[in-house]
């Protein structure tokens with residue numbers, strides 16, 4: 001492998017379990033979203049994202065209640081909508097700060113991130129969760145505050161995770177050539193897009209998933225198996 005200088009990691013299914021996101025974070029946001037929109041709906045930030053959600057759904061005029069219903073439907077279908085993700089991030093903040101939950105980390109992730117950083121690698125996050133949600137996730141993780149390890153965060157404002165151009169934008173933003181960057185994810189379509197942009201790829205297949213005999217990307221059961 002060409003010398004890797006930067007690692008960009010996905011979150012859900014890669015650093016952390018899918019079940020924490022689906023069974024803890026999503027239900028928390030789903031339950032609180034209606035009240036949150038009612039109580040914060042007049043702030044310019046919330047108004048902006050409600051407007052973006054309506055635009056995304058091609059709705060010209062909608063009541064607040066209709067947009068809430070739209071967003072709840074999107075949570076249920078796990079739609080990777082930038083507007084929904086921004087609102088979820090705002091709602092999750094309360095849960096982290098009140099200690100209701102801490103973000104799940106697979107057991108080896110924090111030590112491996114520390115080791116890579118210690119070796120001089122630059123670490124970044126690219127997730128469908130908003131940048132605000134990503135920072136909360138790593139600040140309030142089960143393994144402590146990991147935010148000092150990261151040099152930057154990217155979300156779908158950079159572009160969809162299954163499109164090559166998003167990875168081109170990321171390498172440009174971090175000032176590296178693609179062949180010096182390793183992207184880690186559990187989703188093959190994301191890895192295909194990153195590879196098309198010239199990045200190295202690592203496919204996380206967390207147990208009980210098994211590495212197939214001829215994986216489409218270099219495959220690993222844990223971060224400990226990765227040697228950048």
Ligand SMILES: CSCCC(=O)C(=O)COP(=O)(O)O
Pocket residue numbers: 010011012013021025080085126127128129130133134137161
């Ligand atoms: C940043 S925590 C919430 C993660 C989230 O909302 C999500 O959709 C996960 O997507 P990922 O790109 O990390 O697989």
Ligand SMILES: [Mg+2]
Pocket residue numbers: 010011012013014185186187
């Ligand atoms: Mg993922």
